Amino acid sequence: MKNKKRTGVFVCHCGINIAGTVDVKKVAEELAKHEGVVLATDYVYMCSDPGQKLIIESIKEKNLDSVVVACCSPTLHESTFRKATNMAGLNPYQCEIANIREQCSWVHKEKSKATAKAIKIAKSIVEKVQRNTPLEPISVPITKRALVIGGGISGIQAALDIANGGYEVILVERSPSIGGHMIQLSETFPTLDCSQCILTPKMVEVSKHPNIKLMTYSEVQEISGFVGNFKVKIRKKPTYVDPDACTMCGECSEVCPVVVPNEFDLGLTGRKAIYIPFPQAIPASYTLDSAHCPGLVPIACGKCIDVCEPKAINYDMPPQIIEEEVGAIVVATGYDLYEKERMAEYGYGKIPDVLDGLQFERLLSASGPTKGEVLRPSDHRVPKEVVFIQCCGSRDPELHNAYCSKICCMYTAKHAMLYKHHVPDGQAYVFYIDIRSGGKGYEEFVQRATEEDGVVYLRGKVSKIFQENGKVIVWGVDTLSGKDIQIEADLVVLAMAIRPSQGARELAKVLKISIDKDGFFSEAHPKLRPVESMVSGMFLAGVAQGPKDIPETVAQASGAASKVLAMFSSDELSHDPIVAEVDEDLCCGCKICIPQCPYEARIFDEQKKVVIVNEVLCEGCGACIAACPSGAAQQRNFTDEQILSMVDIILEGER
Amino acid sequence: MAEFEPKIICFACNWCTSAGADLAGTSRMEYQPNGVIIRVMCSSRVDPQHVLWAFKKGADGVFIGGCHPGDCHYQDGNYKTLRRIKLLKKLLGDLGINPDRLRLEWVSAAEGKKFVNVMNEFTDYIRKLGRLELSENGGPPSGE
Numbered sequence: 001m002k003n004k005k006r007t008g009v010f011v012c013h014c015g016i017n018i019a020g021t022v023d024v025k026k027v028a029e030e031l032a033k034h035e036g037v038v039l040a041t042d043y044v045y046m047c048s049d050p051g052q053k054l055i056i057e058s059i060k061e062k063n064l065d066s067v068v069v070a071c072c073s074p075t076l077h078e079s080t081f082r083k084a085t086n087m088a089g090l091n092p093y094q095c096e097i098a099n100i101r102e103q104c105s106w107v108h109k110e111k112s113k114a115t116a117k118a119i120k121i122a123k124s125i126v127e128k129v130q131r132n133t134p135l136e137p138i139s140v141p142i143t144k145r146a147l148v149i150g151g152g153i154s155g156i157q158a159a160l161d162i163a164n165g166g167y168e169v170i171l172v173e174r175s176p177s178i179g180g181h182m183i184q185l186s187e188t189f190p191t192l193d194c195s196q197c198i199l200t201p202k203m204v205e206v207s208k209h210p211n212i213k214l215m216t217y218s219e220v221q222e223i224s225g226f227v228g229n230f231k232v233k234i235r236k237k238p239t240y241v242d243p244d245a246c247t248m249c250g251e252c253s254e255v256c257p258v259v260v261p262n263e264f265d266l267g268l269t270g271r272k273a274i275y276i277p278f279p280q281a282i283p284a285s286y287t288l289d290s291a292h293c294p295g296l297v298p299i300a301c302g303k304c305i306d307v308c309e310p311k312a313i314n315y316d317m318p319p320q321i322i323e324e325e326v327g328a329i330v331v332a333t334g335y336d337l338y339e340k341e342r343m344a345e346y347g348y349g350k351i352p353d354v355l356d357g358l359q360f361e362r363l364l365s366a367s368g369p370t371k372g373e374v375l376r377p378s379d380h381r382v383p384k385e386v387v388f389i390q391c392c393g394s395r396d397p398e399l400h401n402a403y404c405s406k407i408c409c410m411y412t413a414k415h416a417m418l419y420k421h422h423v424p425d426g427q428a429y430v431f432y433i434d435i436r437s438g439g440k441g442y443e444e445f446v447q448r449a450t451e452e453d454g455v456v457y458l459r460g461k462v463s464k465i466f467q468e469n470g471k472v473i474v475w476g477v478d479t480l481s482g483k484d485i486q487i488e489a490d491l492v493v494l495a496m497a498i499r500p501s502q503g504a505r506e507l508a509k510v511l512k513i514s515i516d517k518d519g520f521f522s523e524a525h526p527k528l529r530p531v532e533s534m535v536s537g538m539f540l541a542g543v544a545q546g547p548k549d550i551p552e553t554v555a556q557a558s559g560a561a562s563k564v565l566a567m568f569s570s571d572e573l574s575h576d577p578i579v580a581e582v583d584e585d586l587c588c589g590c591k592i593c594i595p596q597c598p599y600e601a602r603i604f605d606e607q608k609k610v611v612i613v614n615e616v617l618c619e620g621c622g623a624c625i626a627a628c629p630s631g632a633a634q635q636r637n638f639t640d641e642q643i644l645s646m647v648d649i650i651l652e653g654e655r
Numbered sequence: 656m657a658e659f660e661p662k663i664i665c666f667a668c669n670w671c672t673s674a675g676a677d678l679a680g681t682s683r684m685e686y687q688p689n690g691v692i693i694r695v696m697c698s699s700r701v702d703p704q705h706v707l708w709a710f711k712k713g714a715d716g717v718f719i720g721g722c723h724p725g726d727c728h729y730q731d732g733n734y735k736t737l738r739r740i741k742l743l744k745k746l747l748g749d750l751g752i753n754p755d756r757l758r759l760e761w762v763s764a765a766e767g768k769k770f771v772n773v774m775n776e777f778t779d780y781i782r783k784l785g786r787l788e789l790s791e792n793g794g795p796p797s798g799e
Binding site: 073074075099101102103104106107108109110113114116117120121124508509512514515516517522534535578596598619620621622623625626627635638640643644646647648650651654 | 683765
């Protein structure tokens, strides 16, 4: 029923963003003629302080009972204008947004058509708001525990911040140790801090923190519930080694006959089937890799179990499904390098002396396969000429990824610099498109690479890399001199693009949060809500959201943690009240709606023989409403009458 | 006589398709203005009767946009939509309305471009089909 007859319509110019293509004066004029509209006006920036004041004063002066703001998308300023409405003493749910910017002025060029459409949109929202009922947010208790997914630097930082804030954290990591990619790095730009030296204390802090429950070798399998009250199923894969009993003596690894490529050294070394990823791994315990162990089924080997004195090895350890309840989730799943198979023209994966950036990090690392000596993989000689190639798979919309991986300019400068520190008589060349060195001390760092360490920067792309007489021949072009370049290099390092980590896409499906076109998790707003996902209660940190370096990752992780802490600082959450309700007089008790609800919010009342809605559980999708054959079910402020009246007004004068 | 301009009602879910339409805007893409969006929280809120109502009231085409299968913000609302719309399309034929005047598409929040393409393509398609003529009592029309 149309119960509002004193509607105010406020049309925003948004500078020229709306007024450039929509005749905002005409929109206000037309809306002023609409039934029940007592005021329709326009203003240059409705979201500004004077704009909001205009709304507040108009509500009071004209005694408005409903408000429509025709402006940008409701995702931006719905809450702004609802707050203003509330300040004027009107229920905030009496304010609705007509999206005439993103869905009208920005997508249409012809002014007359855009104006006509803006009028239709605004009128449809007037029809809706005139049938709105005042609502109060529904209070829901919060489970004050957080889940952090991913144990790299972003997950570690977020977990520590939340734990230090006094709340329990479950940190889930897929691999046997936390540390992520950062623990693989040798030194970090622009200060050349040793990566292990700055990260391992944090890893130890995680393992010893009374508020952190660390679950490595585990994956999130299922999530249900909603903000403040998520139920999580975590699958803990068997490590076949009891971490409490394991003394880290290493006997098992010594006798293990199976050698497979070591993931931590990116295949530059081997590891056994029973192994620790690296000496400082947290938790400090061996893991038996069931994919490669011959002893599990059937008992064909058993060497490790024979030598294990503390009897820590158990071949029958089952996988565990652990259920936890949490109130907030931080997604910090990081990145992987772009698949090497896709860069066939650079010989990556075929020529042993063509490495990616992470492999070169291992070569530079004091704990790496060569103990920090730069030796090329093929013949273990010190390479005298090294070519670094930037943007391998980045900034190449035709063949690879359109985006910039952001960190490669800086780490390539670091690689070239560190190489020169290791091999002072060597020569480093860098092929680049352009140098992106925004950041504190970053530009100076790149300058140092060229000026102090004599790194030769060549502006251009490499067309082909091949092997000849023990050399790696690099064909490229220097676009500044216009000359073709051929370098007979000993080693080539590719700055491979970074991409969302393996499994991020599957995790997005489990969490029901959206990913962008490149597979990175989408933030709720690119500028104003960069650490929140579109789903309330789920936050984003680190490269999982988009390419970024360590300082930015840490900042975003702390940002996500502070969002979690802010949420936990109150005892109750408010839940959007646009939920389903049932008219008990109309409900015939057919129960068709019950299986429609994914949240088990609909329950059959045996006494009354009608279905009732648990409004705390109802998320407000409306699937049950469309299924109700008797029209007994309605969604608050999205009633059938409202939707049909919107259809009517959009098609006004048609039939 | 002025050229026929199709009237199109677009039901867009809040989380994917409406966000995708917003992205088309922030990316300053352009498409034909015939479709007007009614934002609902989930495509499964769209009752087949809303679609029939729209046709009855003069819509030449109805578009419903939801999240891709598996990506629904409400777990599986889009599957419910898919089932309902498939059934509705069969009924539309019986009512004398070309079922292709109703279009269900999955448009994610990242697919601004897809939203633009679908809008343009659907608008052109409806323009080619021409105005939806229903007989006066709302019963089966002639022609389709």
